[in-house]
Amino acid sequence: MKKTVIKILQRPRLRKPILIGGLPGMGYVGKLAAEHLLEQLHAKKFAEIHSPHFPHHVVIEDGGVLRALRNELFYVRAGDNDIIIWVGDVQPISPEGHYEVVEGVLDVMKTLGVKQVFTLGGYATGKYSKVQPKVIGMGDTRLLEKLDARGVVVERKGGPIIGAAGLLLALGQLRGIPGVCLLGETHGMVVDHRAAQAVLRVLVDVLGLKVDMSNLEQRAKATEQTIDRVRREMELRERKARRREEEEVWYIG
């Protein structure tokens, strides 16, 4: 694996598909929203993405089962526009890796005739807030106007977007695929189902979908538990990382 591999398990024929991306990031907002969406819509997996630009860890699932870190592509038939959903365990570890993975996904999207892209994510405020989180929109002018026309409340704000959420739009735009990034206001340090809900409400409104939000809180809790479990492993792991460094220095034969 010298470069990113996108393994197509089954190539779907889709009507004017729209790509929705939600990878891990601020408050897990994008990942929570996208994974909730694919569950509610009973989306089908059609591709797996592995990359040497992902971390060289592995995922341990329940019962000690082990698998490589990956991203996945799902699809679902949905009226005039079918929907593709990009989710995953991780984002690439380097800028070069980000460019490679995003371009690879765009190659696949081109062959599937994707017309629009929505990326979902969080926008860190560093504050806990009890009010309904705002949703910020950035990207293609005409798509943003369409959001306005539909009465969707989306703030427009300049600010840097790091990673796949922005890069997918920017490189898609260069290929003539317009898109919008929807970022939910979040603390940043906690898994935030409310921000995910806010972002998802805007998205389903724009796409004319119906999605039950009730399970989203539950999913956020499950994610928090996973994180807690891993957090306990962290002390050991950090020691391990430091140790590995020393070992590399010590070891000579």
Add this chain to the structure above:
Amino acid sequence: MKKTVIKILQRPRLRKPILIGGLPGMGYVGKLAAEHLLEQLHAKKFAEIHSPHFPHHVVIEDGGVLRALRNELFYVRAGDNDIIIWVGDVQPISPEGHYEVVEGVLDVMKTLGVKQVFTLGGYATGKYSKVQPKVIGMGDTRLLEKLDARGVVVERKGGPIIGAAGLLLALGQLRGIPGVCLLGETHGMVVDHRAAQAVLRVLVDVLGLKVDMSNLEQRAKATEQTIDRVRREMELRERKARRREEEEVWYIG
């Protein structure tokens, strides 16, 4: 995008062209000077540069419009020697990236028949100074002598030059394209239109151009405002970066 892409929008036919490079760096001196020059000369864009060696951010413009980070090439007809101007949002993030982008630009320059290169930048002193900033010149011996002969006051000083301003000259020289780097004395921590002006005065004098400098101060102020706006975003972003790192460590499934 596995490597740097230089998209030629329209290939101009040029008379003995001279390349002028001004990318972001110390005090934004080179960028300010080069962008002021291209505005005053009504230069036309003819190429866009994208690279996986640029940061994986995106640029957010007014109204929430979003685009990929890029460099741009402009040209302008100007007497005996037409002029090409290289400007951009960023420099590459790694030494390897610098070599790749500079070589790519030189490939294009070769096909356009470029005869000389001038790169513009700042030279940090760490001090605020009220007097007219000095301009330091480094590079090809004969071009430096020509500056002397024209009465252009240019100090010659040894000192390391990091990044595109030096590398473009050094790699151009290996291909037989002579060049000079003009660096304006600047504090280093502030956007410095006066240093940009000093550098640009030397350049237009050498090239026999006429350029109105009055807007340069205004442009420096606009740049400062942009930076201030972004600076406010920075606290959040730094938190985000730290957070992302922890997430990458925590996340396993």
Add this chain to the structure above:
Amino acid sequence: MKKTVIKILQRPRLRKPILIGGLPGMGYVGKLAAEHLLEQLHAKKFAEIHSPHFPHHVVIEDGGVLRALRNELFYVRAGDNDIIIWVGDVQPISPEGHYEVVEGVLDVMKTLGVKQVFTLGGYATGKYSKVQPKVIGMGDTRLLEKLDARGVVVERKGGPIIGAAGLLLALGQLRGIPGVCLLGETHGMVVDHRAAQAVLRVLVDVLGLKVDMSNLEQRAKATEQTIDRVRREMELRERKARRREEEEVWYIG
């Protein structure tokens, strides 16, 4: 050497071979166990691995003899399933390097018809313990069940695995080669022959091999002496590393 080179010294014909991997890591558990196994089974070397993703050091052996860092592949005939053993001086230095080396080894394993993979390593607790170290197993469900069926006591636990021990299994699984990772509980800061023994006991039990463990303790002591010798070199070397950094910055002609 632009990429990893696996030099096959002599290609063996093997019966349903099983790959056992033990590279340097936590407490040297995997390396100690795998090297003890290959000695006891009088395994034969059939391949050497060199990689630009290994550190740019060299190994100095007794009498001042010097060689490149490497990994090695050995084989041994052993009943129904022949055995291949992967050992080495180091692991790659980057995630991309890990993916490249592991994929390269898997390419060779495919041509040799490998049916299963066991990787050996340590699991850091940060505590010294006098009791018999536990062995943790992760990986393929059916292989884990087989361990249960044989009465092998293996705990199953989620936790991140970094490096070749996990990645070999994860990428092997993608190619249809099931595997299990056996990690011995260890302090993490010391060379741990007891953890290596515990891991090796599980392995030989599963594979139905007979291996004398008595030399393992002796080997661990010799390794500790080597480390002491190297530790004395360390102060000089760290000074050297710091010095090199300064030199790179200072040097211009």
Add this chain to the structure above:
Amino acid sequence: MKKTVIKILQRPRLRKPILIGGLPGMGYVGKLAAEHLLEQLHAKKFAEIHSPHFPHHVVIEDGGVLRALRNELFYVRAGDNDIIIWVGDVQPISPEGHYEVVEGVLDVMKTLGVKQVFTLGGYATGKYSKVQPKVIGMGDTRLLEKLDARGVVVERKGGPIIGAAGLLLALGQLRGIPGVCLLGETHGMVVDHRAAQAVLRVLVDVLGLKVDMSNLEQRAKATEQTIDRVRREMELRERKARRREEEEVWYIG
């Protein structure tokens, strides 16, 4: 320049040539010794090496003249064995870069029929010493025995060698070219002509050459002056580096 380029200016025909390598490193010992040797032997340059794995700086020479960082290959006719000398401004910045440059040089050496390699360097003790510096030898057993047979006093010691001095030998050995590394005992923090002299004495003794050592001290002083000049630039440059980092973070349009 995607990869290392070795430009052969003029391909010499050589008798059983021996390669001598002396790049910048501990106390500049190898560089001083190799450059002194090439001056005394009036060696001729026949190749230049440029690499994207060198730092993205440029060298500023007297009078503001600027050139790319490089390595150089010289040759000199010298009895039974002609001599090739590898010197340079810098070593590569990454392990991968080291492997690429060393392999590139070895490719050229193979075509020139090189039979042996000697690399020169320093061995840091961290102490100033008034006595004659010891010379440590590591590498090929038979070459080391030959040194013994000639009465050359060379200590043999295990210790890590980082960078080109070790890697050239290790990768040369894999291609069947034996070699020895000669390291002179040095403080590490100062340009050390005495260590260079000690190393060079061993080398010329082995090779049966006659070299006047009187200029070596002078050369060391000149090198120290260059370093002092650059050191004064360093404060500014470090500020520049820090500044560039902040700018990269701030900059968005």
